[in-house]
Amino acid sequence: NAPDAIVIRDTKTSKRTPSEDSAEDSNQLVSYGLATLVLDKKLPSATVLDYLVRTPKRHDLSYVPRQSTVTMDDVNVFLFRFSRAIHAWNSACKTGAFLPANTDDWHCSLAFCGYAEMCPAFKRPHSVSVPKFVQIEPVIK
Numbered sequence: 001n002a003p004d005a006i007v008i009r010d011t012k013t014s015k016r017t018p019s020e021d022s023a024e025d026s027n028q029l030v031s032y033g034l035a036t037l038v039l040d041k042k043l044p045s046a047t048v049l050d051y052l053v054r055t056p057k058r059h060d061l062s063y064v065p066r067q068s069t070v071t072m073d074d075v076n077v078f079l080f081r082f083s084r085a086i087h088a089w090n091s092a093c094k095t096g097a098f099l100p101a102n103t104d105d106w107h108c109s110l111a112f113c114g115y116a117e118m119c120p121a122f123k124r125p126h127s128v129s130v131p132k133f134v135q136i137e138p139v140i141k
Contacts (some may be wrong), residue, residue, distance in 0.1 A: 006044040008032045012051050023049045023068035030078045033070030041072055 010028065012018075023029060025140040029047040036044045092098045100121030101108040108123070109116065116122045 002045070006036055006040060006042065008036065008044045008047045010047075010049055012049055014051050014053050015056050017053055017062070017064055018049065018051050020066070022051075023047060023066035026068065029068060030070050030074045034075050034078065037075065043072070043075070045069070063125055122134060125130075 007027065012030070026049060029049065033043050033047060036042070047068050047070055049066045051066065053062045053064055054060070099118070103123040107113060113119070
């Protein structure tokens with residue numbers, strides 16, 4: 001690396017080996033690249049996710065780095081998506097028209113959402129009565 005090169009590293013822990021393109025798909029690394037652009041007036045020369053992987057069953061330990069490069073195209077897409085999200089949030093606050101979470105999202109549950117019981121978009125479990133005893137009639141041929 002050149003003496004003035006900026007390399008951003010982020011350490012993660014995981015129970016499984018990350019995909020080859022995990023750094024390429026990381027909005028977090030793009031946001032760090034944007035911060036570098038603002039603070040240091042240039043994009044980083046590299047961004048790296050340093051994964052420390054420990055498998056749950058065998059307790060194998062491994063170090064798995066995933067590297068990427070943040071470009072101005074990445075920053076522009078990030079800023080566009082971020083500005084659209086802020087606009088949508090602002091509109092939702094004014095109108096109360098919030099988009100509900102997906103019903104299979106972990107945070108759409110009684111345990112994590114304080115509004116679940118009053119939310120019309122909350123998927124409630126189905127009640128099924130199960131008899132204690134089932135009588136089976138013999139089949140006569």
